[in-house]
Amino acid sequence: MNYSLQRKLIIFSFLFIPLALLGVFMLLPTFKLFQFSLTDWDGYSKSFQYIGLDNFKTIFLDSGDVWLSLRNNGYYFIGHLAAIPFEIAVASMLCGAVIGSRFFKSIVFMPYIINGVAVALAFSFFFSPSGGFNAILDALHLSSLKQDWLGDYRVINFTLVFVSLWRYCGQHVVFFIAGIMSIPKEYYEAAEIDGANKFQMFRHITVPGIKTIIELVLFLNVRGVLAAFEIPFLMTNGGPGYESSTFVVYTVKEAFQFSHVGLASALGIMLMFITVVVYILQKKIIRISG
Amino acid sequence: MEESKQVRRLRRLSLTTVIKYAVLIAIVAIVFIPLSVILLSAFKTPPEMVQGTVFALPKSLNLNNFTDSFKQAKVLLALKNTLLITVTSVLLNVIIGAMVSYIIARFDFKAKKLVMSIFMVAMIVPFTTIEVARFSIVKNLGLYNTLWAPILIYVGADLMQIFVYKQFIDKIPESLDESAMLDGASYFTIFRKIIFPLIIPAALTVAIIKFVEISNDMYVPYLYIPSDKFRTLSTTLMVFQGDRTLDWGSLSAGVIWVILPALVIYFVFQKYIFSGLVAGASKE
Numbered sequence: 001m002n003y004s005l006q007r008k009l010i011i012f013s014f015l016f017i018p019l020a021l022l023g024v025f026m027l028l029p030t031f032k033l034f035q036f037s038l039t040d041w042d043g044y045s046k047s048f049q050y051i052g053l054d055n056f057k058t059i060f061l062d063s064g065d066v067w068l069s070l071r072n073n074g075y076y077f078i079g080h081l082a083a084i085p086f087e088i089a090v091a092s093m094l095c096g097a098v099i100g101s102r103f104f105k106s107i108v109f110m111p112y113i114i115n116g117v118a119v120a121l122a123f124s125f126f127f128s129p130s131g132g133f134n135a136i137l138d139a140l141h142l143s144s145l146k147q148d149w150l151g152d153y154r155v156i157n158f159t160l161v162f163v164s165l166w167r168y169c170g171q172h173v174v175f176f177i178a179g180i181m182s183i184p185k186e187y188y189e190a191a192e193i194d195g196a197n198k199f200q201m202f203r204h205i206t207v208p209g210i211k212t213i214i215e216l217v218l219f220l221n222v223r224g225v226l227a228a229f230e231i232p233f234l235m236t237n238g239g240p241g242y243e244s245s246t247f248v249v250y251t252v253k254e255a256f257q258f259s260h261v262g263l264a265s266a267l268g269i270m271l272m273f274i275t276v277v278v279y280i281l282q283k284k285i286i287r288i289s290g
Numbered sequence: 291m292e293e294s295k296q297v298r299r300l301r302r303l304s305l306t307t308v309i310k311y312a313v314l315i316a317i318v319a320i321v322f323i324p325l326s327v328i329l330l331s332a333f334k335t336p337p338e339m340v341q342g343t344v345f346a347l348p349k350s351l352n353l354n355n356f357t358d359s360f361k362q363a364k365v366l367l368a369l370k371n372t373l374l375i376t377v378t379s380v381l382l383n384v385i386i387g388a389m390v391s392y393i394i395a396r397f398d399f400k401a402k403k404l405v406m407s408i409f410m411v412a413m414i415v416p417f418t419t420i421e422v423a424r425f426s427i428v429k430n431l432g433l434y435n436t437l438w439a440p441i442l443i444y445v446g447a448d449l450m451q452i453f454v455y456k457q458f459i460d461k462i463p464e465s466l467d468e469s470a471m472l473d474g475a476s477y478f479t480i481f482r483k484i485i486f487p488l489i490i491p492a493a494l495t496v497a498i499i500k501f502v503e504i505s506n507d508m509y510v511p512y513l514y515i516p517s518d519k520f521r522t523l524s525t526t527l528m529v530f531q532g533d534r535t536l537d538w539g540s541l542s543a544g545v546i547w548v549i550l551p552a553l554v555i556y557f558v559f560q561k562y563i564f565s566g567l568v569a570g571a572s573k574e
Binding site: 006007010014017026027028029030032033036043090093094098106107108109110111116117118120121122124131132135136139174198227229230234251252255256261264265267271272 | 422
């Protein structure tokens with residue numbers, strides 16, 4: 001077989017399966033999501049009706065709990081965003097001269113590799129009224145601060161955000177470590193000769209040197225916090241009421257509990273737009289503030 | 291004058307050192323304290339659970355919780371299913387990823403931009419909400435409640451993986467391909483005999499992190515393979531969660547059963563896991 005024919009054949013055959021998989025399990029569902037969002041489909045009936053933009057109208061006008069859920073995503077967003085400077089600081093500590101840096105690195109990343117359901121259960125226990133956290137408060141003579149950390153609507157989101165931070169911060173730290181390692185050592189040596197202190201080096205060498213990684217983490221962060229699901233779903237199922245629900249918890253409930261597939265699809269479309277909009281806004285704000 | 295400056299410098303240095311270690315030790319404590327409650331409770335008998343605080347040491351190394359939860363959570367079955375799904379998807383994923391990357395790295399063709407943008411779209415689409423529509427497709431294909439559903443969902447190549455592989459393929463000199471072609475080797479032979487073996491190291495790093503993520507995934511098995519015989523390490527723990535008369539002792543032991551395999555893999559392959567993440571992060 002000549003090479004020009006072979007060339008066509010291999011390009012086609014090697015791309016066929018991967019693209020078919022992507023088409024069937026990613027693109028087709030995305031397309032269907034748009035289609036369903038204009039219908040009243042319940043997920044199991046043979047037929048459905050096109051109802052125009054009614055689902056979107058319902059979301060905007062009579063689903064207060066969607067907005068409550070989206071507000072809760074805000075807690076995750078602020079929590080994880082506020083953690084980023086701290087993550088960078090920890091990463092730069094671990095890249096410096098630290099005794100046992102390998103040990104610390106593996107501990108920092110460990111929560112990320114632990115099964116999410118196991119994490120959720122462990123923390124359900126830890127934050128239960130007779131659990132570990134209240135026991136610590138007792139031991140510190142702070143009994144007056146004891147709470148039902150997963151029952152009281154005033155604290156519940158903070159508890160869940162803490163669990164989310166516990167689980168995901170380590171991943172970001174490892175990304176930042178990767179970035180810092182790629183900065184040439186000579187920059188730091190030169191700065192030291194010029195008499196720069198640790199903080200100045202951090203501010204003027206480390207942070208600019210990992211700009212692309214920071215951008216990556218900011219993108220993953222927006223996508224991750226807006227899709228926050230596993231922790232609230234497993235630990236509180238969004239309750240009490242919708243007090244600890246998130247946008248995706250709400251969507252999943254609508255789809256699989258209440259059989260409002262049409263409405264849930266509209267919510268899915270909205271999430272895509274919200275993700276893109278928040279990411280662009282965040283980028284603009286960062287550029288303005290330098 | 292000169293001396294006191296140095297002294298001040300030293301003092302400041304030691305202060306930052308103290309802060310540094312204090313922060314790191316605090317992090318270790320935050321990571322371990324919640325897990326330590328699980329570890330301690332797993333050895334406690336029900337009466338012990340109600341006496342004393344959760345941080346009290348168990349009176350004996352009572353293993354009843356471990357044996358109970360091992361049976362209740364069907365740990366062996368869950369482990370078998372998890373391994374079957376994860377190993378199959380990761381192996382197929384490595385092959386598929388290598389195939390795509392080979393074409394992208396070595397050939398120029400009209401639809402190349404289009405192919406790349408399709409992979410880009412797939413990265414941006416939010417994965418949890420897509421299930422709403424994917425569910426009906428999986429059902430229509432007759433894959434619901436079969437192991438093929440999670441495998442086919444996990445197996446797709448992603449953009450990050452393609453970038454990492456491509457970077458490796460770019461380092462393989464094209465003269466190697468050309469000399470093979472002079473010997474009459476087909477493109478397929480070139481891929482199988484030259485390209486694929488050389489990207490195995492890159493594949494390994496991506497594969498391990500994928501392995502951990504797939505084996506920890508809860509939502510896909512929960513949604514697509516709810517049948518009891520298909521329970522995975524994630525979904526089997528949800529059996530405990532639904533149970534409102536919670537027995538924290540055996541639950542803790544169940545959590546340990548599920549965490550253990552991942553921790554073993556983590557500490558054995560740590561080096562590769564880190565380099566996999568690093569490779570991914572520096573390419574995206």
